[in-house]
Amino acid sequence: MPKAHDILFRTLADPTRRAIFERLCRDGEQTVGALTAQARVSQPAVSKHLGVLKQAGLVRDRHAGRQTHYSAQLGALAPLLDWTSQMAGFWRSKFDRLEDLLKRMDQ
């Protein structure tokens, strides 16, 4: 689990890479060319970022003819959501108890 965290944090720490990932999340599957048109970096740079994202499991590629299409793999973010969703659940249940207590407390 911690190792997965490290890889995800490292991968998404780069703003250009994060922007590419966000674009894929927002707009769905894209080719390298389409992504480059939007990015402020060269196509080889975009390809390199996609390679890192792919290694982290954050994107998947699909070859069709001479084009490679990339899509976001949101499931890869699960290790990150884990800690926060666990703690959010913990606090919500504690707040339920707090509300009960407030109801019982004397004014």
Next chain:
Amino acid sequence: MNDAAAATLSVVVERELPYPPDKIWRALTQPHLIEEWLMQNDFAPVVGHRFNLRGDWGGVLDCEVLVVEPDKTLSYTWNFKHADAAYNLESVVTFRLNATRTRTHLRMEQAGFRPEQKQALAGAKAGWRQFFAKLEQVAART
């Protein structure tokens, strides 16, 4: 530090409560009341006070009071030591109370980071210190 921590991992849970802030403040700061909704504790509303929260599961959290602004803000560290460093948790919990005419908006934010991230954070801070030190040197020369 809080900004950097929030940028890494942070949990926010909010609730509108039909009570005045001072009543909620008591529930957040009186040990016998804290125990009723949160955990067993030896809390005291004094900045710098170190205390433990003891969970039903047997876990013990190490805490230190950071901010006490009655009826407004309460903040303490929420650290969990574990033999396996991977499970260590260092975080800060902050409760904010915002009174409206008839209700109080309670906001809890827990911002946390793991040891390696803390190192990164310390590195970033050291970088800024160096930057300011250099700036001072430059300013002194001009």
